[in-house]
Amino acid sequence: MDFRDVSLTALRVLRAVAEQGTFTAAAASLGYTQSAVSRQIAAAERAAGAELLERRRDGVRLTAAGRVVMRRATAVLDEIDAAARELSGLDERAGTVRLGWYPSAGAVLVPRALAALRRTDPGLRVVGREGASTPALVRALRAGSLDLAVLASAPPFRPPDAESPPLVIRTLAERALCLAVPAAHPLARGDFADVADLRGQRWIAGSAAGEDHLMGVWPGLDERPDIALVARDWLAKLHLVAAGCGLTTVPAALAAIAPPGVRILPVRGGPQEQRRVLLARLPHPPMSDAAARVAAALRAAAVEDAGGLPQVAR
Numbered sequence: 157m158d159f160r161d162v163s164l165t166a167l168r169v170l171r172a173v174a175e176q177g178t179f180t181a182a183a184a185s186l187g188y189t190q191s192a193v194s195r196q197i198a199a200a201e202r203a204a205g206a207e208l209l210e211r212r213r214d215g216v217r218l219t220a221a222g223r224v225v226m227r228r229a230t231a232v233l234d235e236i237d238a239a240a241r242e243l244s245g246l247d248e249r250a251g252t253v254r255l256g257w258y259p260s261a262g263a264v265l266v267p268r269a270l271a272a273l274r275r276t277d278p279g280l281r282v283v284g285r286e287g288a289s290t291p292a293l294v295r296a297l298r299a300g301s302l303d304l305a306v307l308a309s310a311p312p313f314r315p316p317d318a319e320s321p322p323l324v325i326r327t328l329a330e331r332a333l334c335l336a337v338p339a340a341h342p343l344a345r346g347d348f349a350d351v352a353d354l355r356g357q358r359w360i361a362g363s364a365a366g367e368d369h370l371m372g373v374w375p376g377l378d379e380r381p382d383i384a385l386v387a388r389d390w391l392a393k394l395h396l397v398a399a400g401c402g403l404t405t406v407p408a409a410l411a412a413i414a415p416p417g418v419r420i421l422p423v424r425g426g427p428q429e430q431r432r433v434l435l436a437r438l439p440h441p442p443m444s445d446a447a448a449r450v451a452a453a454l455r456a457a458a459v460e461d462a463g464g465l466p467q468v469a470r
Contacts, residue, residue, distance in 0.1 A: 162203040164236065167229040169196035170208060174226055174299035177215040177291070200225070217319070218298065230300025251446025255284035256293045257306035260390050261433065262286050264409045265328075266306065269450070269457040277449055290316055297323065297438055303447050306454065308407075309432040316436060323436045326451075328458040331408040333429035335374065335421045336393075338400045344419040351425035358384040358402040360393050372404045375429055394418055407431055433458060 172182040173193065183190045201208050208222035218226055238252070257266050273280055284302065287293035293305040294316045306328070307316055316323060335354075337343045343353060354374050361383045362371035372393065373381045384402040387393045391413075393404045398417030408431075411420040423429070435451055437443060443451070 159203040159205075162200055163196075164233070166196045166200040166203075167225075167233060169193055170200050170222070171226065171229065171233065171299045171301060173197060173209060173216060174218050174222070175292075175296045175301050177217075177295050179216070226298075226300060234300075251444060252281040252283060253444075253447045253450045254301065254303045255282055255305070255450060256287045256296055256302040257284070258290060258293065258308045259286055259288075259388075260407050260410060261306045261308070263390055264412050265433065265454065265457050268460060269453040272456065273450065273453045276453075280446055280449060282450060294323070294436070297436060300438075303437060303444070304450060304454075305436045307434040307436050309434050311430060313432060316434070321439050324439050326435045326455075328433040328435050328455055329409075330430055330432045332422060333375075333431050334406050334408045334411065335423050336397045336404050336406045336410075336414065337419050337421060338397055338403075339417045339419055340400060341403070341419075343403075343421065347421070349421045349423045351423055354403075354423075355379055356382070358382045360385045360387060360396045360402040360404040362386070362388050362390075362393065362404075374405055374423065376426060391415075 169182065169186065169188070172186050173179060176182040176185055179190050179193050179197075182188075183193045186193070197209065204221055204225060206221040207219050208225055209216045210219050210222075255266070270282060273282065287296065287305070290307050290309075293302070293307055296302045297305050298317075298319060309316070315325070335343075335349050337349070343349045351374065354377060356379075359373045359381050361373055361381075363386065372386075373383070385396055387396060390406070390410060394406070394410070394413075394415055396402065397404055398415050406414075406420060408420075414420050435454055437447070
C-alpha cells in the first residue's frame, strides 16, 4: 500500500491517539470503538511501512516516523477543515487560532483575553477547549491540534515534556499560591494565613489521595491531610468552601471570581509556593500573525490579572 492512499479517517484517528495519549481515550473522543481505532492505526502504519506510535505502559507517543506523518497530516487536515468552514460561509481571511488552556485559566485569563480580542480583532476566530491536564495540552500541541496552549507550572518549573523539538515557552505570569477559606472560619479574620495554622484543617481537594498531585491541599504539610471532599471543578470547590466544608488552595487570579462567603488569603511561613502561567507552542511552523495577536492578548490579560491580587505577607 502506498502512503499516498492513506485515508483522511486514518490520519484523524492518528492525530486523536497522539493527542489523547491512549487508544481508549482516542476512541472515546471520536465516538469509535477501540478496535476501530486500532484498525485505522494499523492501516496507517501499513501504508507508512513503519510504526507510527510507540506503545508504552503509560500510553503511546509518536515515533520519529509518526512525527513526520503527523507534521504533514496536520497541514492536510487543517486545510480540509478550512475548506469546510469556507464552504459553510465562515470568513477565513482574518485567521483562525486553536487555543487550549488549563482549567483555572478558563475562569479569568482566557475570557478576559478573548473579550479584548472581540473589541480589537472582531474578525479573528479563536477556537479551542479546556484541557484536563498539562500533559494533555502538550500532547495536543505535539499532535498539531492546537496552535497555542496556556499551561500551569509548579516548582521546580521543569519543561512540560522531554520531546524534541522543545516547545517554545513564554511565562505570562508568576503568582503566589493562595488559600480559600470560608468567611466564617477563624483564619478569615486575618489578612493572611500562617502555614503552621494549616495543620489539622479539613480540605477540599481537586484530586484524590494517592494520585501524583494532590491539588487543593497546601503543599508540604507534615501530616496526612484530612480530605473532606474531592471536586475537580474550580467553581464547585469555591462554593464548597463558601458552604463551610473546608479549605482549598487556589491560583491567585481566582480571587477575582471568588463567590460570597469566601476569603482568598496569602500564606506566609515555609517556602514560597509560586505558580507560573505559561504560553506554549511548537517551534515550527513560525507563529502566524493571528496567533501572535492572541498571544499578545493573553499577555495583556495576565498583566491586568495582577491588579488587586492578594500579596504574600512577609
